[in-house]
Amino acid sequence: MKLKKYGLLLGLALCASLALGACGKKNAQASQGKIKLSINYYNGAISKEAMANTKEHFSKYQLQFKQVPSNEDFDTKLKASFGSKAAPDITAINNNIEDYLPYKTKFVNLTKYGTKKLAKDYVTWKWDSTYADPDYQIAMPIDIGPKALMFNVANFEKAGLPTDPKQVSELIKTEDDYLKAAAQMKEKANLPMFLSAVALFEDREQKMTKGIFKNGELSLGEGQLKEAWDFAVKAYQSGYTLDVKLGGADNANAQQKGLYSAMNKASWAIADLEENGTKPGTWLIAKAPGQPSNTGGSYLAVLKTTAHPQEAAEVVRYLTNEKNQRANFKELSLFPTHKAVYDDAFMKTTNKLFGDEQYNPYFVDAANAMKYTESDPRSGTVQRIFEDQMQLIQDQNKNPDQAWADAVKKAKTID
């Protein structure tokens, strides 16, 4: 019954949309005859102002921006559209660009359209991540997510730790310093330093400078993944973690009430803090300890199926230029990849959440210090296996050695 009803509804909707779609197409073509380019993006990837700028700049083209949901289906739909007429001319790609590098032929090689000379303008490691091989660039970077240390002021004060961001940056420089501060937090304030074992592990994974795979073979970052694992396990076993799940109501609650004390977060987490109803001045930002790291950041690519590669490449170049990255930062807090944006005004950015603190230098430091790590399309899957085992340690107190062994065993089956 249910199936039939939905089938009928779907049928009606489809017929209606086909009919409407056909009409729309005819009218648009008849009335204008301009070059038409469609751009698929997900919510929060491109600002409204950047879109308006681009439409104005390319008034000779007809640009169609289409917002699509940013869940896992985004990749599935994009992959399904390859080679079909339904494919957009330009698409946003999330930070999983490594999934697409092996399929460079599905994308227009942007180096053919003069992007090589732009390399110096962009953050190097992010720029490098767009190359399938030294002469084949599949995308241009929009934004990045460099990370800094966000700390809870009241908790730090209670533990006798400094609360001035500069002093915090001085005190907590290495991972060991981070653990020492956590020990002090537990001892003097009886509060956990970190959200959870899993969150800590994921943070450390992002600091790895070597890939999960080396020359196509599982290498687990040549010991770096185990270091990250041991670090998280140690913090967990020492009682430095609150052990609440990343994301979701409990996490928001914990941030708001300061139930834990520090987190390495990307610049866009500022928006999360705001959304979670954190009061101004409760959290401040310092330099992240240890290796510089990044999480997130989108790209724009031109699909091979486009009829107008030259024009589409022009639009991608324009959408990722300095002017539009400034607009993205202003409207969506997207951290720019265009280095010209990192000027004095940018460095002096403040947010009422952090009083008069000028926090951007910490993020810029991380952005500039990052190095490109080659990534394999299977890396994400393998990392999730380890994260799931860490979750079992966190939730069920699973034996860490057993958990590690189980994860390694499962990781070896991924091909």
Place this chain on the structure above:
Amino acid sequence: MEVSDHGTGLQTAPKHQRHRFRFDLEKVTPYLAIAPFYLLFLVFGLFPILFSGYLALSKWDGIGQIQFTGWTNLQRLAQDTDFWLSLKNTVLIWALGTFPMLFLALVLAFMLSLKMFKHKETLKALLFLPNITSVVAITILFGLIFSNLDGLANGVLHLFGLRSINWLTSPNWVRVVIASVNVWQYTGYNMIIYLTGIARISKDYSEAAQMDGANNRQIFWKITVPQLKPIILFTVMMSTIGGLQVFSEAQVLVPSGATPQGGAMTIVYYLYNTAFTNHQFGYGSTIAWGLVALIVLFSAVNWYVTTKRIQGVN
């Protein structure tokens, strides 16, 4: 079935044999009328089913070449402890949800059929309401109620001086929470089915019982339940098929870090993660066919039990 019989019947009629290629609007119209469903079924139903059958024996990341790997995926499935643990979770969630739910639905339906209740239509509508609300919205709400830190459920426990429970991270409790979403959503639906069943039971039985001095509890156990047996078995069968496919509740309650050992990983959730998060569409399809085999198995058992039992009752 009906349609195809009709079609062949017309074709063999001698009157039409001479004009084999004549366009007969009357003959074509019914087919046109049903065409949308079949076209859509072909594209969105049959094709994906056949394609996933092919994928189940292949390796595919969604973009590149599909490599035919034969039985490799099936062997992997048989040895995949995660799959079997996910099955265990699914069956446990199903059992935790279905039996209390059906019993509750039965009791509610029986009570609504009694004369002493007024405003029956309103009550029916109210109890059915959860069934037409969005499962994702309900689950988000349940997630807030059962959140580990400050959820309503833990608040109530505190009120009675009890210790709080890690509802969403303890394997046993998370299954209970997932099952409770199902109970909340489908009790009203099953109650309506039972109500129609109760309406069909002849009043003579209960009236005769009342004359003999039976109370409502005795009528419920001795008359309503035995008379409703076929319908109860039908609802058990339907909720088995539905229960084996439980996904949204688990995925929304535990969006990250769901593991087979953690209790929240159901078969469909495992399938979804394999295919759409890890982009292993081949093995994902194998899991899907594993699920099909399980549903066929469960249905066969159900069918065997129902046919035998119904014969026994009648």
